[in-house]
Amino acid sequence: MPESGKKEKDGHHHHRLSFPVLHLGGSKSSREPPQHPHASLDWRIESPPAMMHGDPETSTGALVSGQMVLKVKDIPLEVESFDAKLYIHVTHRKPFQGHCTDCANQRTELKSWTFLSEPTTLTPRTHEFPFSVLLEGHLPASTDNSLISVQYEFVAEAKPNRGSTLKLARTIDVKRALNVPELPHHSIRVFPPTNIAASVHYPQVIHPIGGNKLELRLDGIVKHNVDVKSVEYWKLKRLTWKIEEILSTVAPACEKHAPKLTTTTEEQPGQPPKKGVKRTVERVIGSADLHNGWKADYSPDGKIEAEIEYHCDPALKPSCNLKSKDGTEITHQLVVEMVVVQEYAPTNNLKHVTPTGVARILRMHFGVVLTERPGLGVSWDNEAPPIYQDVPPSPPCYAPPPPASPPALAPSPPTYTSSEIRYDSMEELMLGSGGERSSVENNNPSSGPSSAATSIRHSLGEHP
Numbered sequence: 001m002p003e004s005g006k007k008e009k010d011g012h013h014h015h016r017l018s019f020p021v022l023h024l025g026g027s028k029s030s031r032e033p034p035q036h037p038h039a040s041l042d043w044r045i046e047s048p049p050a051m052m053h054g055d056p057e058t059s060t061g062a063l064v065s066g067q068m069v070l071k072v073k074d075i076p077l078e079v080e081s082f083d084a085k086l087y088i089h090v091t092h093r094k095p096f097q098g099h100c101t102d103c104a105n106q107r108t109e110l111k112s113w114t115f116l117s118e119p120t121t122l123t124p125r126t127h128e129f130p131f132s133v134l135l136e137g138h139l140p141a142s143t144d145n146s147l148i149s150v151q152y153e154f155v156a157e158a159k160p161n162r163g164s165t166l167k168l169a170r171t172i173d174v175k176r177a178l179n180v181p182e183l184p185h186h187s188i189r190v191f192p193p194t195n196i197a198a199s200v201h202y203p204q205v206i207h208p209i210g211g212n213k214l215e216l217r218l219d220g221i222v223k224h225n226v227d228v229k230s231v232e233y234w235k236l237k238r239l240t241w242k243i244e245e246i247l248s249t250v251a252p253a254c255e256k257h258a259p260k261l262t263t264t265t266e267e268q269p270g271q272p273p274k275k276g277v278k279r280t281v282e283r284v285i286g287s288a289d290l291h292n293g294w295k296a297d298y299s300p301d302g303k304i305e306a307e308i309e310y311h312c313d314p315a316l317k318p319s320c321n322l323k324s325k326d327g328t329e330i331t332h333q334l335v336v337e338m339v340v341v342q343e344y345a346p347t348n349n350l351k352h353v354t355p356t357g358v359a360r361i362l363r364m365h366f367g368v369v370l371t372e373r374p375g376l377g378v379s380w381d382n383e384a385p386p387i388y389q390d391v392p393p394s395p396p397c398y399a400p401p402p403p404a405s406p407p408a409l410a411p412s413p414p415t416y417t418s419s420e421i422r423y424d425s426m427e428e429l430m431l432g433s434g435g436e437r438s439s440v441e442n443n444n445p446s447s448g449p450s451s452a453a454t455s456i457r458h459s460l461g462e463h464p
Contacts, residue, residue: 039077039122041158041166042069050152052137052176053374056323059137064172068115068129070158072122077160082116084156085109086133086172090326091149092251094279102254110135110152119161140324141176141372145317147247147281148328176320177374180205184215191362195220196234198364202334205369206311208318214241214308214336216294221340222302229347232356233298238339241310242287243332243368245318250276250327276327285318285332286311310334312370320370332370338362 045066052059068084087107095103115129135152143150151171158166181204189198201215221234252275253259259275294306312318322330342358345351 036160036163036166038073038075038163039158039160039166040071040073041156041168042071043067043154043156043168043170044069047132050135050172050174051372051374052135052139052141052174053179054137055178056138059176061137061139062135062174063132064135065130065132068131068156068168070122070127070129070166072124072127074124076121076123078119078121078162079116080119080159080161082114082129082156082158084113084115084131084154084168086111087153087155088139089149089151089153090328091151092249092279093147093149094251096251096253096277097257100254100257103251103257106252107153110139116158135174138325139174140322140328141320142172142174143319143322143330145247145281145319145330146283147279148249150322150324150328175372176322178205178321178369178371185366187364187366189364191360194234194360195223196340196362198362200336200364200366202366202368204367205371206332207373208312208320208370209314210373211309211311214310214334216304216306216308216336218304218338221296221304222298222300224300224347230344231347231350232342232344233302233353234340234342234360236294236296236304236306236338236340237291237359239290239294239306239308240288240337241290241308242284242335243310243312243318244335245283245285245370246331246333247281247283247319248278248327248329250278252276252326278327283316285316286313308336318370320372332368334366334368336364336366 043066045064047063047065050062050064052062054060068082070079070082087109090106090108092104092106097103111133113129113131115131140150142152152174154168154170154172156168160166184201185204187200187202189200190196191198197219199217199219203212206212218234218236223232225232288310290308293308294304296302296304318332319330321332322328338361340360340362342356342360343353344356345353
């Protein structure tokens with residue numbers, strides 16, 4: 001017995017395990033499409049990020065443009081066809097019929113391009129093929145949540161005469177930015193049978209990232225009972241806010257699982273009725289519970305004032321507001337709950353406050369819109385230059401004013417030539433000898449400068 005046990009132990013010790021399916025080498029997975037050895041296919045987007053400005057009713061859409069880059073490496077390549085397509089792919093997480101691929105996936109072609117429709121030989125270089133598409137404003141933005149996924153898929157294929165097909169699959173992230181009002185929204189709520197009235201200022205348009213401020217004021221929190229000589233107070237003990245996200249969609253049925261056409265339906269003859277199951281999911285994407293942080297005034301005109309900072313939790317990946325023609329809709333609302341308790345005090349001793357045991361929950365719902373930030377971009381139609389038909393009339397041309405008529409000229413002073421002026425006589429008069437100057441001064445001592453001026457006129461031949 002000991003020997004047999006020892007043999008069994010030795011046999012178990014030398015037992016080897018083999019894994020014929022396991023390969024430890026570094027070979028590539030067979031699922032990856034083989035690359036063409038002599039060419040490669042890629043794209044280059046030249047337009048700004050796809051951003052739709054405004055609501056679906058007024059938005060002009062988003063413009064996407066770029067270049068398809070087909071690089072031929074070393075030898076000429078003959079390509080039989082080269083085309084591309086753009087799809088909008090809607091995936092339902094809870095389809096009409098579980099485990100049905102057609103019920104869960106709906107693809108709609110938006111645009112197609114044919115770059116090469118006949119066999120063409122491409123030389124070894126980089127070949128570029130431009131493409132562009134205008135995504136209409138009523139289309140939904142890209143989203144991915146627990147109920148539905150909306151993606152824009154771009155698929156391109158180039159088929160050479162030899163070798164594997166060149167394929168390219170990319171997704172375009174389409175966003176929507178709504179206009180933000182300049183002033184916050186003002187709302188007043190009354191809570192009967194109490195006299196409490198809430199005045200709230202809050203922004204109606206919020207963003208997935210960033211904080212928002214809500215200004216709250218409660219009036220009517222003090223009541224004077226003249227008969228019993230007491231004062232009743234409503235004191236705020238707790239304040240809670242949360243942002244709720246409501247997802248709703250209609251999961252359509254594929255042709256296999258669609259209900260049969262009956263004579264009672266109001267659809268057009270020959271077309272199956274568009275039936276589906278409505279799916280709704282609600283979740284909280286941001287919340288907080290506050291027990292302090294507000295100011296209370298219990299004077300005869302008492303009031304409570306608070307400023308609340310609320311925001312979405314980025315870790316929960318909130319979805320922006322969305323509304324499409326197929327029944328998909330994403331909405332948000334801000335819920336504010338306040339717990340107030342009633343206390344009273346006698347008029348002659350206001351410090352002796354006694355609880356009455358009465359408490360109330362004040363709940364308010366405010367509709368908010370969650371949207372992406374527009375950034376510095378503008379709508380594509382505002383960026384494009386105007387075409388000739390849209391150019392407004394040019395401004396009036398301004399001709400130079402006609403020359404003004406010369407004004408009536410005043411009589412000019414007399415002009416004198418050098419022949420008329422006798423400089424020698426002037427010099428003799430002004431710079432004459434001392435005897436003559438003194439004789440003039442002695443003969444008329446009171447004349448002064450006037451007599452000198454008279455002498456100058458006589459020398460020039462003028463008369464007074």
